[in-house]
Amino acid sequence: MISILPKYFPGWLKRREKLQIFSYILTSGSDDPNDPSLASNKFRETRTLSTESPVNVSLDIYSNKIAFLSSKEKEIFAIIIESPVIANMLRSIFKSTWRLLERKP
Numbered sequence: 001m002i003s004i005l006p007k008y009f010p011g012w013l014k015r016r017e018k019l020q021i022f023s024y025i026l027t028s029g030s031d032d033p034n035d036p037s038l039a040s041n042k043f044r045e046t047r048t049l050s051t052e053s054p055v056n057v058s059l060d061i062y063s064n065k066i067a068f069l070s071s072k073e074k075e076i077f078a079i080i081i082e083s084p085v086i087a088n089m090l091r092s093i094f095k096s097t098w099r100l101l102e103r104k105p
Contacts, residue, residue: 004071017043026097028055047101061091 016023025046049055058069064084070077 024098061087066090
């Protein structure tokens with residue numbers, strides 16, 4: 001997302017940290033501990049899915065909303081759905097997956 005929204009995204013990260021909004025991130029990125037997109041920090045914990053399960057769309061769950069974001073090649077889109085039922089279902093799936101993945105140092 002940083003490469004697609006170079007003016008917006010870094011500022012959003014700073015605002016999120018200033019507001020102390022914590023993020024939990026599941027990614028299918030590499031297992032390289034030096035990859036900055038995988039780094040956990042004071043406001044983010046990241047866990048990595050198997051490379052057999054590629055994730056090509058970002059799914060953000062917040063409040064009663066879910067946002068699907070794709071920035072791959074020519075398929076750039078965003079969809080936001082506001083539904084407590086769908087948000088809670090996806091949140092439950094996320095939490096179950098999160099618990100299955102071990103925490104990396």
